[in-house]
Amino acid sequence: MKHGFVKGRRVWHGGAMVSRKSSPRPAPRATAAPSSAAIQKRTRQQHAQERAEDYVEAIADLIAGSGEARATDLAKSLGVTHVTVIRTVQRLQREGLVTTQPYRSIFLTPSGRKLAAEAKARHETVAEFLESLGVPQATARADAEGIEHHVSPATIAAFRRFLATGG
Amino acid sequence: MKHGFVKGRRVWHGGAMVSRKSSPRPAPRATAAPSSAAIQKRTRQQHAQERAEDYVEAIADLIAGSGEARATDLAKSLGVTHVTVIRTVQRLQREGLVTTQPYRSIFLTPSGRKLAAEAKARHETVAEFLESLGVPQATARADAEGIEHHVSPATIAAFRRFLATGG
DNA sequence: CCAAGAATGTAGCAAAAGCTACATTGATTG
């Protein structure tokens, strides 16, 4: 059932070696279950969701800071060109997270605001947590940007617990 | 210099309102510097690097577990189809991280092994750290998968420190 | 008011990573 060579020698997988004979239908093969199970939905939607959070959070920050979010400032804030911003904002509008009109700045819808608030809260927690561990502030903030999208509620809760009990 | 409306009222940015007159050249505009500075090189290369690490780590795990890494098992381990695996493995081969031949399994080059080892070490550290914080093991492992690519050496060091001093 | 220039928008390209459907290869089994 398995085939393959390792330096010329034939090998089999994980010792499973299920008998195809015993079950007419192939049946779910007992393949060596990978240790790091990769339940990860690493589809494009995952990245799209992260982008969406980055954008709404940046938009919220810009609005909080200067009253409006313009494509150019957003581009600067996110480190991409304004073209990319415009196209991504179009997608976000399609998804109901933001509203915008030609030559006008960008606003968050209620659900966009909600998402931004959640993302920001996670972001803050992660950053504070890393700082409390002794990571330099600049590094902590930079890492938090990358990490925030991948922490489950349970992990965020653990971070908060740690901070609360005098990290 | 700035334009835009907020609920019909005109607003300006951050109070900067630089005088274009005083300096003939526009000069670096004092745009409201975004708080979350986004030094992030969020280019495609970033994602490509993460994919590469995921792949070499999974390949290393498969080799460690069953002596070889085949496209199908890799696909299962990573949660994608074998087609995606084959194409990505082609890229990795182009980049000198793996070697493979038609209808043969996949091997790591020395640099691939190095990358896999680094990724695995980070992964382990992150997972152990999360567990030591009280995050359930399954969740910790899942989160570590996502987080490991975004932790700087400084943060990893902080995690190790924490673990060493009796987390 | 109008010209300059910033901001915004459009067109078109590339790369990466996902997919389905189909073709080919090769190891196992009867």
Added chain:
DNA sequence: CAATCAATGTAGCTTTTGCTACATTCTTGG
């Protein structure tokens, strides 16, 4: 040894997010 079928590979599509180059719009300074 030949047929079967898993494993591998190819073709071709899609979406997302980058980019450059160019076009359009709008604000503003003179």
